[in-house]
Amino acid sequence: MALLQIAEPGQSPQPHQRRLAVGIDLGTTNSLVAALRSGLSEPLADANGNVILPSAVRYHADRVEVGESARLAASSDPFNTVLSVKRLMGRGLSDVKQLGEQLPYRFVGGESHMPFIDTVQGPKSPVEVSAEILKVLRERAEKTLGGELVGAVITVPAYFDDAQRQATKDAAKLAGLNVLRLLNEPTAAAVAYGLDQSAEGVVAIYDLGGGTFDISILRLTGGVFEVLATGGDSALGGDDFDHAIASWMVAQAGLSADLDPGTQRTLLQAACAAKEALTDASSVAVAFGDWQAELTREAFDAMIEPMVARSLKACRRAVRDANIEIEDVQAVVMVGGSTRVPRVREAVAEMFGREPLTDIDPDQVVAIGAAIQADTLAGNKRDGGELLLLDVIPLSLGLETMGGLMEKVIPRNTTIPVARAQDFTTYKDGQTAMMIHVLQGERELISDCRSLARFELRGIPPMVAGAAKIRVTFQVDADGLLSVSARELGSGVEANIQVKPSYGLTDGEIAKMLKDSFQYASDDKVARVLREHQVDAQRLIEAVQAALEVDGERLLDAEERMVIELRMQELSELLKGTDGYAIEQQTKRLSQVTDAFAARRMDLTVKAALSGRNLNEIEE
Amino acid sequence: MGTPCHFALFELQPGFNLDLDQLAVRYRELARGVHPDRFADASEREQRLALEQSASLNEAYQTLKSPAKRARYLLALKGGELPLEVTVHDPEFLMQQMQWREELEDLHDSADMAGIAAFKRRLKVAQEQLNDSFAACWDDAAQREQAERLMRRMQFLDKLTYEVRQLEERLDD
Numbered sequence: 001m002a003l004l005q006i007a008e009p010g011q012s013p014q015p016h017q018r019r020l021a022v023g024i025d026l027g028t029t030n031s032l033v034a035a036l037r038s039g040l041s042e043p044l045a046d047a048n049g050n051v052i053l054p055s056a057v058r059y060h061a062d063r064v065e066v067g068e069s070a071r072l073a074a075s076s077d078p079f080n081t082v083l084s085v086k087r088l089m090g091r092g093l094s095d096v097k098q099l100g101e102q103l104p105y106r107f108v109g110g111e112s113h114m115p116f117i118d119t120v121q122g123p124k125s126p127v128e129v130s131a132e133i134l135k136v137l138r139e140r141a142e143k144t145l146g147g148e149l150v151g152a153v154i155t156v157p158a159y160f161d162d163a164q165r166q167a168t169k170d171a172a173k174l175a176g177l178n179v180l181r182l183l184n185e186p187t188a189a190a191v192a193y194g195l196d197q198s199a200e201g202v203v204a205i206y207d208l209g210g211g212t213f214d215i216s217i218l219r220l221t222g223g224v225f226e227v228l229a230t231g232g233d234s235a236l237g238g239d240d241f242d243h244a245i246a247s248w249m250v251a252q253a254g255l256s257a258d259l260d261p262g263t264q265r266t267l268l269q270a271a272c273a274a275k276e277a278l279t280d281a282s283s284v285a286v287a288f289g290d291w292q293a294e295l296t297r298e299a300f301d302a303m304i305e306p307m308v309a310r311s312l313k314a315c316r317r318a319v320r321d322a323n324i325e326i327e328d329v330q331a332v333v334m335v336g337g338s339t340r341v342p343r344v345r346e347a348v349a350e351m352f353g354r355e356p357l358t359d360i361d362p363d364q365v366v367a368i369g370a371a372i373q374a375d376t377l378a379g380n381k382r383d384g385g386e387l388l389l390l391d392v393i394p395l396s397l398g399l400e401t402m403g404g405l406m407e408k409v410i411p412r413n414t415t416i417p418v419a420r421a422q423d424f425t426t427y428k429d430g431q432t433a434m435m436i437h438v439l440q441g442e443r444e445l446i447s448d449c450r451s452l453a454r455f456e457l458r459g460i461p462p463m464v465a466g467a468a469k470i471r472v473t474f475q476v477d478a479d480g481l482l483s484v485s486a487r488e489l490g491s492g493v494e495a496n497i498q499v500k501p502s503y504g505l506t507d508g509e510i511a512k513m514l515k516d517s518f519q520y521a522s523d524d525k526v527a528r529v530l531r532e533h534q535v536d537a538q539r540l541i542e543a544v545q546a547a548l549e550v551d552g553e554r555l556l557d558a559e560e561r562m563v564i565e566l567r568m569q570e571l572s573e574l575l576k577g578t579d580g581y582a583i584e585q586q587t588k589r590l591s592q593v594t595d596a597f598a599a600r601r602m603d604l605t606v607k608a609a610l611s612g613r614n615l616n617e618i619e620e
Numbered sequence: 621m622g623t624p625c626h627f628a629l630f631e632l633q634p635g636f637n638l639d640l641d642q643l644a645v646r647y648r649e650l651a652r653g654v655h656p657d658r659f660a661d662a663s664e665r666e667q668r669l670a671l672e673q674s675a676s677l678n679e680a681y682q683t684l685k686s687p688a689k690r691a692r693y694l695l696a697l698k699g700g701e702l703p704l705e706v707t708v709h710d711p712e713f714l715m716q717q718m719q720w721r722e723e724l725e726d727l728h729d730s731a732d733m734a735g736i737a738a739f740k741r742r743l744k745v746a747q748e749q750l751n752d753s754f755a756a757c758w759d760d761a762a763q764r765e766q767a768e769r770l771m772r773r774m775q776f777l778d779k780l781t782y783e784v785r786q787l788e789e790r791l792d793d
Contacts, residue, residue, distance in 0.1 A: 222648075388655055478674075602669070
């Protein structure tokens, strides 16, 4: 549909029909939803005027509580209250255990090896917990904006691997959200700043959140945001600062190291409060039980120094990967609540030789940028022209080869979307099957990389070793999600998978969760679905009409045009009724008969993009 | 994957000397037209089309942007596919390679950051010389062998540059 709209740069067919879309920052500690309202992107507040929703979910026997009140219950009800669930997304049980003793939950293994948290409502996967947060934000947005959402842009750390991205998308699906795009958090922050200041040049985005650290280097040119390199650490964040203070308290107060979960939570809350106080004060009094002491900012700085150093190292690596020098960076943007820590700001300023930008609230900047992109993706044209975000994959993708080695097929920091093929052969006479093991990571040994998926190509005709030619194709879409296909070129035998990460939910699990979700149980759904089909159909009709007007004459012959108009007429008739299924089917039919027309218009656009500026060279 | 010639996609004549800034400008213009973000609410088929077009555009850009990849691509256009791994008969360059590798090892042992910076500058000069030599001969069928040799030298230098970067990373630990 959007394709058919290419050549009409003016207004959308019905400018008053603004399509509601939001940007959601699903954070480790806090989450936010933002939307464009009267031209300004701003976070949406709840009934009490709070824009920040603590990412805390508490399960009661009969209901789910999300936000500040849930967070406060963390110490009194540790097993049923989940905090920082983002750290568990797309992780296996063994990864989670490595995260440390700090997690007070009781885990149970699921069908998919994903850690399920045992709660009073039964086992809950991190995906379900995240979905609860997203549901609250969705409801807030629909209430504030006064309508149903067309979709949402959900942000993820740039450093998230395929499994973590897939888990985030699944959570959105579960929350009833249509994901327009998964957007990297630093890119979203760049959009928020880039638009305000119509900046040009190279910028670095330093994003230190509650649980993750990201660094991205971008080049901004006339509304195009090109990510040059990205890096970071998916297990480094402000939470670690809290843990550092908590460990210090435990040592100073002479407490035993294995505290019960409730005490541990209380301790962490005290630590977090101390950290926040040290942003403005040079020292703070900390107390725990009868024990009391003074924590100076100097001592705190020393505690976090190794973590700050780790983040700076990732910055240097990203600068190298971007093939630039540190001096080339013209601006540094601070994102994430943890960048309020003075030592962090100081260290970043030292390294880049300039004061970092903090004009936009570091807690809100990601959601604000995501909302701007959501608005564009939903098809609401902006006055200032559309933005284009060219993102990269954060980690190399590859295959297992002989000897347990990883062979890279797509190196990290490759611009997406990307498709790349690699040829392999059989190593035994008469071999009829081949195992394809897909990996993500930078190390050579497969045991040091993350296993994304395994699948088998079967039915290869028996040949002598080395005679078969097996082409494995990797495709990464604009969300950074991977699909892999394998094909024996001689016989045409094929196998495809949309990579379902080893630690993701199985399709069966998702289907069951969707069914269980009361959101979907009511008749509401039928009405909602019908409305969606009606809106889609209406939009397609408008788009086709507009496209016919502009290009119908020159790109279609009389018969083609007649078929399109006939299908359009039929769809208009159906729109008078309430048969959602029929509308959907007819929309598909109309879409099909306009396919060739759309493709021709796409060619035209590509040519149009080239013309003008380079005519001299084309003609020689 | 049945894509048209990379140069044609950018409406350029096949050639080695490219204005990279101009190539970047053109890339961004083309990407604007076909990026999947423009089709976020389009039909599945159109989304797939946009995904494929964007992927081939990105591939073309990556190939043309890198001198070594561009050189390889030009030679393949002219005279069929080149095998990735061949036994190289280039004794002169082999000596040079060994010398560079030794230097790199010394730099590793001494952890000499200033030395690494100087080494990188020298590699860059060598790369530029190779580019000039390749530009002068690739189009001449009689010098095909020389062009292939130069292209492999360029590939080696890319690899070496990458190793220097890895060394920098290790020393940063």
